[in-house]
Amino acid sequence: MKVCAVFVVVLGLMACTEAGKKMKKCKKDLAAAGDVCDAKLAAAAAECQKEQQAMDELVSTLQKKLAESTAIFDTKNCGHSNKVTYDAGKYLLNTEGGVWNTDGWCTVLDDQEGDDDDAYTVSVDLYADTEEENHLGIAYNVQDINNFDIIYYRPHSTDRCFQSGHVVNGKSTWGVKGECPTQPEFKQWFNAKVVVKADSNNADFYLDGEFVVNTQPMRFAKTAKAGVIMANGFSNKGHFKNLEIN
Numbered sequence: 001m002k003v004c005a006v007f008v009v010v011l012g013l014m015a016c017t018e019a020g021k022k023m024k025k026c027k028k029d030l031a032a033a034g035d036v037c038d039a040k041l042a043a044a045a046a047e048c049q050k051e052q053q054a055m056d057e058l059v060s061t062l063q064k065k066l067a068e069s070t071a072i073f074d075t076k077n078c079g080h081s082n083k084v085t086y087d088a089g090k091y092l093l094n095t096e097g098g099v100w101n102t103d104g105w106c107t108v109l110d111d112q113e114g115d116d117d118d119a120y121t122v123s124v125d126l127y128a129d130t131e132e133e134n135h136l137g138i139a140y141n142v143q144d145i146n147n148f149d150i151i152y153y154r155p156h157s158t159d160r161c162f163q164s165g166h167v168v169n170g171k172s173t174w175g176v177k178g179e180c181p182t183q184p185e186f187k188q189w190f191n192a193k194v195v196v197k198a199d200s201n202n203a204d205f206y207l208d209g210e211f212v213v214n215t216q217p218m219r220f221a222k223t224a225k226a227g228v229i230m231a232n233g234f235s236n237k238g239h240f241k242n243l244e245i246n
């Protein structure tokens with residue numbers, strides 16, 4: 001009887017040993033399979049990253065070509081050719097041949113529009129590429145190429161540094177004007193910004209991040225469409241970049 005018991009125990013131990021071997025082999029196989037899966041996942045991730053990089057480069061190239069084509073803008077009275085040219089990340093405005101106020105504003109409207117007409121911001125970097133006079137600014141609440149509210153800046157004048165107003169059927173009417181918190185300089189970039197708020201009929205104007213004024217009532221319905229303006233005449237010449245409507 002004791003012999004039988006011992007025999008059963010031995011058989012049980014042998015079975016456990018065999019089961020243990022199988023368990024180790026199973027774990028080893030699972031580990032190997034996991035390594036294969038990890039390798040495949042890593043290869044797939046690398047391929048996805050490579051494809052994403054190629055897609056980003058393609059999008060960047062297309063955006064650059066679109067910018068260079070200037071097809072994203074509607075223009076009026078911008079020199080003999082009425083064109084905006086693109087070079088090295090900036091757009092050139094040239095009013096050669098234009099006369100103030102017969103030709104009014106060189107107007108460049110962006111095709112993009114903001115998502116909310118009641119509350120939006122227009123921001124653009126401007127560069128007065130002259131040394132005597134210049135009149136560069138923003139058109140906002142754009143209804144069409146001949147009707148919009150405006151704010152522009154005069155680097156050559158301290159007491160009339162900013163000038164607000166409207167363009168109605170292509171003709172300018174003037175509003176609030178005055179000194180700026182900091183004077184824009186010739187041949188230096190400066191940032192101009194217009195903030196339209198849902199709870200006010202007066203836009204806020206900013207120059208290089210500093211508040212200018214908000215006492216000018218808007219003539220037109222709030223419309224999240226905007227652009228850049230530069231007066232014809234005065235030998236005006238300028239650049240702009242980073243035009244955003246949000």
